[in-house]
Amino acid sequence: MSNCGGSRLNNTNTSGISGVSRLQRPAGYAYWIARTDLPNGKFLHRTFAVSKFGEEGARERAIEERHRQLESVTGVHLFHPAVASD
Numbered sequence: 001m002s003n004c005g006g007s008r009l010n011n012t013n014t015s016g017i018s019g020v021s022r023l024q025r026p027a028g029y030a031y032w033i034a035r036t037d038l039p040n041g042k043f044l045h046r047t048f049a050v051s052k053f054g055e056e057g058a059r060e061r062a063i064e065e066r067h068r069q070l071e072s073v074t075g076v077h078l079f080h081p082a083v084a085s086d
Helices: 055-074
Strands: 020-024 030-037 043-049
Touching: 020 055, 030 055, 043 055
Parallel strands: none
Antiparallel strands: 020 030, 030 043
């Protein structure tokens, strides 16, 4: 998988894509998260529950959200081959 955004992957990253990871709470609640750090120290983030969207659905939504976040910050669209274009 490709690392979009040019950032180095964190060792907790489970997707192979910078800014997209799968997390699981101790109570068993699992979700995929898209997160983009901003220059002012704040961040954009959005989560997608595995229980609601399924494993792949939540993952794909998080990847798409990461692309939207990057576009809103940089104005540049980055394509990842895991996301099918229509």
